[in-house]
Amino acid sequence: MKILIxxxxxxxxxxxxxxxxxxxxxDVAGVQWxxxxxxxxxLTRAIELKETNAGTIENITVIHVGLNTxxxxxxxxxxxxxxxxxxxxxxxxxxxxxxxxxxxFVKKEPFDVILCGIESSDYNGFSVGGMLSELLDYPSxxxxxxxxxxxxxxxxxxxxxxxxxxxxxxxxxxxxxQKGIAKEARIPNMRGIMMAKAKPLQVVEPVLIDxxxxxxxxxYPKPKATCKKIDxxxxxxxxxxxxxxxxxx
Amino acid sequence: xxxxxxxxxKMIQQAAKDFAERELLHDVIERDEKxxxxxxAMKKLVELGFLxxxxxxxxxxxxxxxxxxxxxxxxxxxxxxxxxxxxxxxxSLVMWGLETYGNDAQKEKYLRPLATGQTIGAFLLSxxxxxSDATSQRTTAEDKGDHYLINGTKNWITNANCAxxxxxxxxxxxDKKHKGINAIIVDKNTPGITLGPHEKKMGMRSSDTHSVxxxxxxxxxxxxxxxxxxxxxxxxxxxxxxxxGIASQALGIASGAFERAVKYAKERKAxxxxxxxxxxxxxxxxxxxxxxxxxxxxxxxxxxxKDQHLPYGIASAMAKQYCADIAMEVTTEAVQIHGGxxxxxxxxxxxxxxxxxxxxxxxxxxxxxxxxxxxxxLK
Numbered sequence: 001m002k003i004l005i006x007x008x009x010x011x012x013x014x015x016x017x018x019x020x021x022x023x024x025x026x027d028v029a030g031v032q033w034x035x036x037x038x039x040x041x042x043l044t045r046a047i048e049l050k051e052t053n054a055g056t057i058e059n060i061t062v063i064h065v066g067l068n069t070x071x072x073x074x075x076x077x078x079x080x081x082x083x084x085x086x087x088x089x090x091x092x093x094x095x096x097x098x099x100x101x102x103x104x105f106v107k108k109e110p111f112d113v114i115l116c117g118i119e120s121s122d123y124n125g126f127s128v129g130g131m132l133s134e135l136l137d138y139p140s141x142x143x144x145x146x147x148x149x150x151x152x153x154x155x156x157x158x159x160x161x162x163x164x165x166x167x168x169x170x171x172x173x174x175x176x177x178q179k180g181i182a183k184e185a186r187i188p189n190m191r192g193i194m195m196a197k198a199k200p201l202q203v204v205e206p207v208l209i210d211x212x213x214x215x216x217x218x219x220y221p222k223p224k225a226t227c228k229k230i231d232x233x234x235x236x237x238x239x240x241x242x243x244x245x246x247x248x249x
Numbered sequence: 250x251x252x253x254x255x256x257x258x259k260m261i262q263q264a265a266k267d268f269a270e271r272e273l274l275h276d277v278i279e280r281d282e283k284x285x286x287x288x289x290a291m292k293k294l295v296e297l298g299f300l301x302x303x304x305x306x307x308x309x310x311x312x313x314x315x316x317x318x319x320x321x322x323x324x325x326x327x328x329x330x331x332x333x334x335x336x337x338x339x340x341s342l343v344m345w346g347l348e349t350y351g352n353d354a355q356k357e358k359y360l361r362p363l364a365t366g367q368t369i370g371a372f373l374l375s376x377x378x379x380x381s382d383a384t385s386q387r388t389t390a391e392d393k394g395d396h397y398l399i400n401g402t403k404n405w406i407t408n409a410n411c412a413x414x415x416x417x418x419x420x421x422x423x424d425k426k427h428k429g430i431n432a433i434i435v436d437k438n439t440p441g442i443t444l445g446p447h448e449k450k451m452g453m454r455s456s457d458t459h460s461v462x463x464x465x466x467x468x469x470x471x472x473x474x475x476x477x478x479x480x481x482x483x484x485x486x487x488x489x490x491x492x493x494g495i496a497s498q499a500l501g502i503a504s505g506a507f508e509r510a511v512k513y514a515k516e517r518k519a520x521x522x523x524x525x526x527x528x529x530x531x532x533x534x535x536x537x538x539x540x541x542x543x544x545x546x547x548x549x550x551x552x553x554x555k556d557q558h559l560p561y562g563i564a565s566a567m568a569k570q571y572c573a574d575i576a577m578e579v580t581t582e583a584v585q586i587h588g589g590x591x592x593x594x595x596x597x598x599x600x601x602x603x604x605x606x607x608x609x610x611x612x613x614x615x616x617x618x619x620x621x622x623x624x625x626x627l628k
Contacts, residue, residue, distance in 0.1 A: 072256050079260060187267045190298030190311030193260050 001152065001171070003050075004111035005043045005062045006102055006128060007077055008036035008092075008120040009070040023217045033073050037185065038117025040080075042175075044182035046115060047081040049149050056152055059083050061111070065092045065101045071201065079188035079196035090206035094213045095123075099131035104207045106136055112171035113154070118143060118178045129176035139173045145180035254320070261302075261317040265324035268297055273329040278594050280331070280455035284447060286411060287332055287455055295366030299325075299336055304344050308356055310364035315552035319497040323545070326501025327508070330604045331455035333501060337494030338407045339363065343370025343416055346432070346487040350475050359414050359434055371412035371437075372491075373403040373461060374484055380404075381617045383418070383484060384427040388463065390419035397421070397433060397473070399441075399466040405611070409444055409459035413437050417463070418484050421477070430480035434472040441466035452603030489562040491612050493551050496568035499576035499608035500544045506583035506601040507537050513587055513596070530586055537579045544572040563625045569608075570618035576605035 011017070012032040020027045035043070043062065050057040062077045063086040064070055074085045088101045106114065114136075116129035133140030145164070146157035156167045156175065188196070230238050242249045254262070272290045280287055294300060303318050304310020318340065326333035347360045362368040379385045388401025399419055415435040422429030435442070445460035474483055511534060514525035524530045547568035554561035580602035584591035591598045609615045 072259065075256055076260060184271075187264045187271070187297060188260060189264075189296060190261070190302050190313060193257055193264070194306070194312055196260075197257065 001057050001112045001149070002110075003046045003057060003060045003113045003115065004106065005039060005046055005060065005077075005082065006098075006114070006116040006132070007039040007043065007062050007064050007073070008098075008117070008122070008128075009033050009064065009066055009073040010036045010120055010122040013037070013121055019218045023219065024215060026218070033070070035073055035077055035185075036117050036120040036122075038119060038121075038177060038179065040077075040117075040185045041179060041182045042115040042117055042177045043077055043080060043082060044185050045147055045177070046113075047186070048182060049147070050081070053149055056149060061086060063088070063102055063105065065090060065098045065206075067091055068203075074201055075196050076188060078199045078201070079192040080186050081192060082199075084199060085201040086204055087201060088204050088206050093211050095125040095127040096131055096212055097209050099128045099135055100209045101206055102128075103132055103135035105204060106132075110172060113149075114138070114172065114174045115147075116174065116176050118176050129174055133174035136172075136174070139169060140176060141167055141169060141173065142176040144175050144177045147175060147177070147181060254316070258314075258317050258320055261313060262320040262324060264297065265299070265321035266327075268293065268299070269325045269328040269332075273325070273332055277329045277455070278597070278600065280329075281452075281600055282454075282594065284449070284454045286457050287329070290329075290332060291335065291369075291411075294332065294336065298366070300339050300366045300369070301344060301364030303340055304348055304360065304364040308348065308364050309361045310344070315493060315555045316549060319493065319500075319548045319552045322494055322497035323501040323504060323548075326498040327505030329455065330498050330502050330601075330608075331453045333498040334407055334453060334456050334495075335369065335411070337491065337498055338372055339370045339412075341491045341494040342372035342487050343412075343414065345490050346372075346416060346474070346483060347434075349486070350432075350479070350483055351434075354471070355434060355474070363414060368413040369408050369411050370414045370416065371406055371408040372487070373406050373415050373417045373435075374488075375404050375406070377402060377404050377460075381614055384430075384481065386418060386420045386430055388417070388419040389423070390417070390421045390431050390433055390468075392421055393467075395470055397431070397468045397470065399433070399435070399463040399468060401463050403461045403463075405448065405458055406461050407456055407458055407611075409461050410447075410457045415461070416474070418480050421480075425478065427481040428478050430484075431478065432474040432480040432483040433468055434474065435466065435468055439466050439468065451606060452600065453607055488612060489565050490555065492565040492569035492618075493548065493555065493561075495608055495612045496544070496551065496565065496572040497548045499569075499572035499605065500541070500548055502601050502605045502608065503537075503544060503572070503576040503579040504541050506580040506598050506605075507534075507541055509596065509598055509601075510534065510537065510583040510586045513590070524586070533582050533586060537582055540575045540579060544568075544575050547571050563622060566613070566618045566621040569613060570615045570622065573605070573608035573615055576608050577602075580605040 012034050015031050018027040046060045060082045061084045062082045065088045092098045119126045141156050143158045144156050145159055148155040154169050157164050272293050298311045301310035302313045306312040344363050363370050376387055390397040390399050417433050417435045421431045441464045443462045448458040514530050517524045551561050551564035551568045554564050583598040584602050587596050587598055590596045
């Protein structure tokens with residue numbers, strides 16, 4: 001069984017977000033990049049499964065759409081335990097572009113299990129996994145909180161209102177994972193970091209895909225309004241402000 | 250010249266930071282208060298391969314360079330220098346010494362388990378009456394034909410209890426003074442070895458420090474490292490590398506306190522604005538930043554020289570003296586910036602200040618470093 005994990009390269013979740021070019025471009029200066037946390041959990045689960053099902057899972061590959069500036073993030077995935085990496089050498093423009101590039105690659109080199117994080121912590125699109133399954137015509141299950149593989153049988157669990165549902169599925173399929181799929185992302189060990197250098201990172205040129213969207217501008221959320229404090233005894237003033245200033249009564 | 254870290258070095262730095270924040274931060278204050286050894290965190294440290302990170306992969310180590318080691322030591326010591334010292338003693342004193350001067354049989358038997366983290370090492374040099382003056386060793390290793398008979402007491406031994414492999418420096422030929430000293434590998438479980446109680450220290454209270462008594466301890470001759478009488482040279486060479494570890498630890502203590510001081514200066518308000526907006530605090534932070542930058546550069550320079558197989562003894566002495574003294578200054582200022590909060594445990598900086606003091610004392614006091622440096626200038 002071959003597993004493919006789609007990984008996104010995102011700013012560290014504590015990054016202070018800034019824009020340039022009249023708020024049309026995200027300013028990458030000084031940004032620390034990480035594996036998208038949901039994708040990292042998917043990778044962690046795949047590695048756990050490979051450790052407990054050594055015979056069943058032969059290979060874990062990570063795939064990423066991006067330029068060579070993403071290579072450190074990809075190397076980290078290899079250091080954590082992926083066997084092989086593919087980078088499609090193009091700037092990721094939007095979810096469709098990413099999904100279509102990955103789909104074209106998978107059509108040529110099939111995988112049994114394809115895992116994506118439910119969203120990426122940069123643009124939070126929630127869409128690559130669903131688009132990918134559609135483009136490949138594979139079944140997909142979203143919001144997975146558990147993935148078990150035993151004797152080539154696959155059992156998935158996802159949260160539903162008030163409980164969980166357990167699903168069995170045939171390969172190939174796309175699993176879209178949420179937090180809970182693995183306990184905690186792993187810290188790469190020295191051996192892993194050393195071995196990552198020698199693992200293959202294959203660079204694939206992109207296919208021609210139409211661009212359907214573009215960023216027009218970014219806006220910051222409005223700053224919170226200042227809080228006015230009124231003496232609890234002064235009901236008159238409270239009513240006055242609610243009526244004349246906030247205009248809610 | 251290139252000031253950029255490699256992709257690998259950055260990954261190690263991040264791994265050490267993640268480890269420290271995830272595994273050490275949550276109970277560091279409690280372990281310090283109650284002098285509890287970080288047993289669980291040590292298991293993780295071993296799994297991640299930090300204990301033998303510089304040892305050749307041929308012997309089960311990580312094969313990383315000294316620059317990576319400096320970066321990892323800094324990140325770990327920012328949060329918990331007790332763990333930093335376990336790592337430093339095992340990596341730079343015990344494993345480096347064995348790898349550089351041991352024979353293959355010794356490496357197979359002792360270095361491999363150390364490098365793979367199955368065992369921890371301790372380096373037994375200091376004595377009640379021989380600290381800085383390491384030539385006046387009172388512990389004896391009497392030559393008995395096929396074995397040595399060791400007698401004496403070693404003091405302030407880091408890892409004394411958790412280690413299973415000791416490297417003991419002892420006098421075989423007292424009349425030959427420092428040329429009569431040997432370095433001998435000793436299994437802690439050998440009959441005749443007893444440990445004193447856990448030392449109640451000012452700082453780094455979570456590390457494991459005891460005195461060790463030897464009473465007719467019989468050790469086979471094959472456990473001697475190098476030629477007969479090589480022990481003093483062995484100890485001095487090993488301490489050259491050890492200083493890079495302790496310098497990086499001091500750097501970590503300083504930068505850990507500095508980061509906390511910066512955070513506090515941006516949050517705490519006085520006279521209607523964040524205290525960082527007052528020049529009195531802003532200039533303190535500026536001075537601290539410059540000193541830390543200098544400290545880091547000295548550590549990296551010493552590490553770089555070592556990695557290039559160039560002489561690094563003086564560079565490591567400079568790094569050790571400067572980083573330790575700066576750690577003391579920076580942590581004292583960090584407490585001052587925190588005011589009353591700095592004096593209580595919750596804000597970490599008082600602990601870092603207590604830890605900083607030890608870096609000026611052990612593995613060669615700041616004064617001993619100055620002897621090393623000045624002699625090299627005046628020779």
